[in-house]
Amino acid sequence: MSTPDDLNPADGSGSKRLLVGGEWQGVSPKYVGVEVVSSIISGLVLCAVAVVFVVMGAWFGWILLGVAVVIAAVMLVLAPRRVRSIGYQLRADDLVFRRGIMFHRVVSVPYGRMQLIDINRGPVARALGLAELKFVTAAASTGVSIPGLVDSDANDLRDQLVGLAETRRVGL
């Protein structure tokens, strides 16, 4: 598991960061692998676009390529921190989810509002034995999905949440 300092810092006083209290659960450190692969792929795409401009002989081609390389490197370096920023809490009546370094967001979904729960596995995640839980409510903008859960944990969590949603069922 990740260091407790990242998910549950001792005290936020002095910092202007958005912090919501509670005991945050992190996701599997293996999820860094997925993030690294996706960073590399998006970095390669960016560089390919830049290379096209270089080949065409545009004056800004090399600058673009440099920027693309820098962005890809930053994405790659920050991948572990991005993964450590993902966290969730199962509270008494709702699930709280957080994610993001620069753009940090915290979403709370009452169990009774969950309409269905998906388990998704991408190719890289499947190779690492990871799964993603996706929650759907009646609001399209909720958009909560917990990536990087160990397969068996994901199944258990799904069953637990479906059970909770059933006992706390409310109308629309």
Add this chain to the structure above:
Amino acid sequence: MTQPAAGDLTDGQWHRLHPATPLLRGGIILVAILGFVLANFRERLVDWVFGAPELPGDPLQTAYERGQLGWAVVVVVVALIVGIVGFYASWRMHSFRVGDDVVEVRSGILFRTHRRARLDRIQGIAISRPLFARLFGAAKFDISVAGQDAKVQLAYLRSSDADRLRHDVLVLASGARAEVSPAAPAAALTAADGASAPDAATAPDAATGAHPDTAAAASAGLVNQRVRELLAPELDPSIAPPESVVRIPPARLIASLVLSGFTVVLVLVAAVVVVSSLLGRREFFLFLILPGALAAIGYYFNRFTKSLRYSIAATPDGVRVGFGLLSTSNDTLPPGRIHAIEVSQPLLWRPARWWMIRINRAGAAGEGSAQTSTTMLPVGTVDDVRKVLGLLLPGLAGEHTRELVLAGLTAPSGAGFTDAPRRAWPLRPFSWRRTGFAETDDAILLRSGFVWRHLTVVPLARVQSLRVSQGPVLRLLDLVELAVHTVAGPVRASVAAVDRATGTRAFERWSAEVVAAGSSDRSHRWAEAPDGAATESPQP
């Protein structure tokens, strides 16, 4: 044909639709073809009798000359018969049933469809009467439930039956059916709906005309009835208490359209086109102005007729919104089906002090676009806003909320709202004083906009999830953004700049309150609870 009495439609038996349905659903085209053929035949007959000169190009004439007239007639007649039989069969096979808990529709000849919707999931019932259907005294009946394309449509029903069926379905849906004994529905309605029920019960009788039984007067009565239905006021005056009814004068409607954002865009585009044509590009003028002007006129006309004769009123079954001049339509929202309310003021309406009210709802009912079914007040004064909020809020939030909304609408700052701190000015140079939130026991209020004023009310019992977020700029300013997620609709409930500590506390508090409000919410069976907080008909 079976002519079910109005009260029988909810007896749990299968019923068919209006006998004119095949005609209204497109059978009219077959009739037109038949007419065309007969008209051609008439010319032939005239030819035969008078020997008039023959004109080339007449298909019948060509067929006649080639000796194929018999075949052509056979083909046309067979096609017509198949079509007519098809429409008739689809009408025969299309039936519906309203039980205690569900409404079911069976349809289709070859591919049978059986759709079943739970009554306590009804999000609204719309009755629309297109002009042509009105001539036949027919109405289209839509029960909307949440979900994509998830509505139960009964097209067409007898116009007077439709009103009655809506009342019955909503009484069943409200959970008050334990009190409804089949022998004395009127008495039960009185028990369920309070003082206005007798009016509602007698209204359909009044609408069905003065000669219900007399056979001799039947045909004359039918014509009279159609004429009366066509000329009748859009909202039956006996259904709703008049003090709850909001109407819009046509002059204000026209003025509000002229002052809409669309007009601003139109004027800008026209200016660009005129300037560019003055600069020598004449071809623009013809190719853009003409279609553009036609589209604009169509838009204005459409919006105008859609909103004409608009009325919103409290009926015993919920809030009823009606509009339309030639093709009328009205939509009834049971209590607890409104997910968010927004009161807003476009910039140009400001001198006139007009406001607009829109809502979010799950599953928009009716023929009209999403626009008409989510607009609760197209344009109205503060007084109208007060009335409409009085209709929309009961069952959602109390009197306190309404006063808070009205105070917060125009106040430059404060008035019960927690506003953004001064350091938010780089993000909201004018409106930081007005950007804020307030909370009552049962709703969250979000306010924003100095130039375009907005105020959003979200009942806690309808909140799907909550979000607090922070980007780099907000972090520099020690602020957060709060968003309240509801079902999709025109209203977006979020407040962009809140002090970080205040916002985080509000997020924690709201997430607890949302859970509490959700679990104590009983509005899907709004009349079931014996003490019934939200049971009474909405009274302002």
